[in-house]
Amino acid sequence: MNALALLAVPGRRVIDGVRVLGRSGIFLSASIFYGFVPPFKLRSLPQQIDFIGTRSISIVVVTGAFTGMVLSLQGYYTLSKFGATGMLGSAVALSIIRELGPVLAALMVTGRAGSAITAEIGIMKITEQINALEMMAVNPLKHIVTPKIFAGLISLPLLTTIFDLVGIGGGYLIGVKLLGVNEGAYFGEMVRSVEFVDIYGGFVKSLVNGLIITWVCSFIGYTAVATTEGVARATTNAVVTTSVLILIMDYILTSFLL
Amino acid sequence: MRKTYNGLVASDDVTCRFRKGKVTVILGGSGSGKSTLMRQVVGLEKPDSGTVHFGDRELTSLSRAELYEYRKKMGMLFQASALFNSLDVFENIAFPLREHTKLADQVIRTMVKMKLELVGLRGVEGLMPSQLSGGMLKRIGLARAIIMDPEVVFYDEPTSGLDPISAGVIDKLIVDLNEILGVTSVVVSHDIESSFKIADWIMILFFGKKIAEGTPEEIQSSEDPRVQQFIKGSPEGPIPFTRTDKDFYEDILIP
Ligand SMILES: Nc1ncnc2c1ncn2[C@@H]1O[C@H](COP(=O)(O)OP(=O)(O)O)[C@@H](O)[C@H]1O
Ligand SMILES: [Mg+2]
Numbered sequence: 334m335n336a337l338a339l340l341a342v343p344g345r346r347v348i349d350g351v352r353v354l355g356r357s358g359i360f361l362s363a364s365i366f367y368g369f370v371p372p373f374k375l376r377s378l379p380q381q382i383d384f385i386g387t388r389s390i391s392i393v394v395v396t397g398a399f400t401g402m403v404l405s406l407q408g409y410y411t412l413s414k415f416g417a418t419g420m421l422g423s424a425v426a427l428s429i430i431r432e433l434g435p436v437l438a439a440l441m442v443t444g445r446a447g448s449a450i451t452a453e454i455g456i457m458k459i460t461e462q463i464n465a466l467e468m469m470a471v472n473p474l475k476h477i478v479t480p481k482i483f484a485g486l487i488s489l490p491l492l493t494t495i496f497d498l499v500g501i502g503g504g505y506l507i508g509v510k511l512l513g514v515n516e517g518a519y520f521g522e523m524v525r526s527v528e529f530v531d532i533y534g535g536f537v538k539s540l541v542n543g544l545i546i547t548w549v550c551s552f553i554g555y556t557a558v559a560t561t562e563g564v565a566r567a568t569t570n571a572v573v574t575t576s577v578l579i580l581i582m583d584y585i586l587t588s589f590l591l
Numbered sequence: 592m593r594k595t596y597n598g599l600v601a602s603d604d605v606t607c608r609f610r611k612g613k614v615t616v617i618l619g620g621s622g623s624g625k626s627t628l629m630r631q632v633v634g635l636e637k638p639d640s641g642t643v644h645f646g647d648r649e650l651t652s653l654s655r656a657e658l659y660e661y662r663k664k665m666g667m668l669f670q671a672s673a674l675f676n677s678l679d680v681f682e683n684i685a686f687p688l689r690e691h692t693k694l695a696d697q698v699i700r701t702m703v704k705m706k707l708e709l710v711g712l713r714g715v716e717g718l719m720p721s722q723l724s725g726g727m728l729k730r731i732g733l734a735r736a737i738i739m740d741p742e743v744v745f746y747d748e749p750t751s752g753l754d755p756i757s758a759g760v761i762d763k764l765i766v767d768l769n770e771i772l773g774v775t776s777v778v779v780s781h782d783i784e785s786s787f788k789i790a791d792w793i794m795i796l797f798f799g800k801k802i803a804e805g806t807p808e809e810i811q812s813s814e815d816p817r818v819q820q821f822i823k824g825s826p827e828g829p830i831p832f833t834r835t836d837k838d839f840y841e842d843i844l845i846p
Contacts, residue, residue: 456676464635465673468666469687469735470659 357552360474361544364482364551367475377480385446385481385547386488390495392441397496400433401425401503408504409512418512422519423526425504430527430535434497436583439489439542443575447550450481451571454554455564463555478555482547489543490536497535534590541586542579549575592631592641594624601627602638603799609743614769614776616786618821619796625779626670626747628796632777633665633745634658663691666736670747672728674720674735680707681716684735691739706734710764726757733764743775744768750782758782762789783822787811795821 408424454477457463466473501523508514550571557567594602601624609615609632619625630636632643634650643650645661653661674683684703688694694702707713710730720728729749736744746765750758762785768774780786786793787807794804795818803810803818810818 460671460676461669461673462675464630465667465669465675467635468633468662469690470662471687471690472655472659 356556357548360478360552360555361482361548364474364478364548367472367479368483370475374476374480377476378483381480381484382488384449385442385484386492389438389442389445389488389492392445393438393492393496394499396437396441397429397434397499398503400437400496401429401500401505402507404428404433404500405504405507405512409508409514418508418514419518420522421504421508421514422521422523425508426501426523426527427531429500429504430497430531432583432587434493434500435489435535435538435542436579438493438496438539439546439579440576442489442492442542443546443550443572443579447546447575448568448572450547450550451554451557451568452564454478454551455557455559455567458555458557459559459561459564478547478551481551482544485543485547486540487543489546490539493535493539493542530590534586537590538583538586541582545578545582546575549578592628592638592643594627594631594636594638600799602631604641605796605799605801607632607794607801607804609775609777610792611775612769612773613791614765614778614789615792615794616778616780616790617794617796618780618783618786620781620821623796624799625781625796627799629745629747629777629779633667634662663739664742666739666741666744668729668732668736668744668746668749670751672720672732674728674732676720678720679716680712680718680720680723680731683720683731684738686735687739702738703734706738709737709767710734711760724757726753726760729753729757729761730764733761737768737772737774740772741774743777746776746778746780748779748781750780750785758785765789783824797821 404425405421408421409418412418412420412424454463457477463473463477466476505516505519509516509519553567553571553574554564557563592602592606593600593604603624605624605628607615607617607628617625617628627636631638631641634643634653637651641651648661650658650661674680675686678686681700681703682689684706685699688699688702703716704713707716710733712727712730712734715723715727715731720731723731733749749761749765753761765776765778766789769776778786778789787810790807792804793807793810795802795810797817803813803815805813810822813819
């Protein structure tokens with residue numbers, strides 16, 4: 334009896350967890366499915382791309398520049414021990430394109446836009462705007478979530494590309510202009526070592542991240558407890574869950590793509 | 592209809608009928624299950640058991656697409672107005688038209704202006720919902736609810752939280768819409784005075800149960816002490832102030 338009671342709590346947790354997983358899966362498939370069913374909501378897609386993508390550019394540029402700069406600094410220090418500072422360009426480019434670009438760009442977007450997505454949807458729920466959509470015979474998933482998911486799929490690869498380019502530029506500034514690495518070596522090694530799979534892998538990661546951010550943040554907002562505290566808790570929860578998922582998926586994808 | 596939330600019975604086998612072209616008011620204290628009942632009637636929530644009939648169709652078993660066809664014949668004014676924060680007044684009211692019709696901008700503008708005139712707010716088209724007072728929000732919400740010329744309009748506490756004049760304006764709009772356009776109206780309220788003014792038929796809910804219904808006169812002269820207590824608003828009477836059946840002394844003495 335006691336042993337059973339001990340199992341009840343973790344058992345409940347597992348059942349709840351599986352249930353959430355299932356519901357969020359249905360939520361995602363429905364939202365994507367509605368993207369292919371007319372009438373199309375073309376009006377809100379550019380708005381969402383602007384919100385998730387365009388307005389994240391400045392933060393992505395700043396973080397990209399400093400990431401490239403610090404990589405260059407650290408890389409130069411390490412490589413100079415082996416007298417291989419000519420490899421700096423390829424070291425910076427590979428780390429950014431394969432790992433740091435997709436992951437850091439996604440984490441920045443999560444903090445900037447992801448939390449806002451959860452809060453927006455949660456507030457629409459509290460103020461009955463979601464019920465109002467239902468009553469006006471407008472599918473709330475299709476109206477609210479579908480454009481966000483497609484905007485994420487479009488924005489993240491572009492933001493990641495910007496991060497990569499600015500990061501490589503920042504690395505160039507420190508490595509070549511400040512530390513005096515040969516310019517030809519910096520770019521030459523980079524072109525020789527970066528392969529198609531590296532770029533392809535980074536692209537796949539950025540797509541997956543775009544999906545995770547918009548999916549998880551929308552779902553958590555949509556299922557938030559309909560009170561002020563409920564939405565506040567959901568917002569924090571969304572940022573933490575999304576960030577952890579981004580890092581876990583990054584590992585999984587890396588192990589597949591290697 | 593019956594609906595429970597984690598063991599709490601929010602609708603306790605309630606049967607109700609809303610007659611065409613009439614104003615029916617569902618009265619009850621806070622938490623008596625008025626909103627829950629209305630959400631089931633319009634299909635925002637499924638009852639645990641029971642059915643909803645609209646004309647000759649049963650609504651609880653419809654697919655989403657079929658239900659949406661019926662929703663186009665319904666309008667709803669929400670307790671919190673539920674206007675979209677991101678759209679201005681004009682776009683809020685025009686929203687259902689833009690979603691469901693291919694009308695030209697000029698036609699949409701005319702229709703929106705007509706509804707605004709009806710609720711007495713022509714001239715605020717360009718304002719955002721955050722710039723409006725509570726009473727104005729309700730009226731804009733009402734303009735949006737009737738933009739598709741629905742057959743039935745549902746109102747969730749249309750006058751609560753409003754000053755007496757705004758409340759009076761809303762009451763008059765409900766009556767006008769009913770008399771001029773023949774709209775069937777279902778009003779959820781705890782405002783006794785306004786209910787007696789506008790209702791053709793009144794239903795009183797008490798902890799999820801229907802305890803009385805009838806014309807305003809019948810309710811007024813009801814002999815049921817619970818009904819009398821409710822319409823007079825007295826704290827003493829057969830309707831207990833607390834929700835639990837447990838005796839207070841037992842509750843504090845026996846942990
Ligand atoms: N989504 C919900 N989850 C749990 N309990 C609810 C929910 N909605 C309503 N209730 C409960 O059901 C009862 C009736 O609520 P409601 O229909 O909102 O009352 P009213 O509109 O008459 O004030 C209340 O006790 C409320 O706490
Ligand atoms: Mg209510």
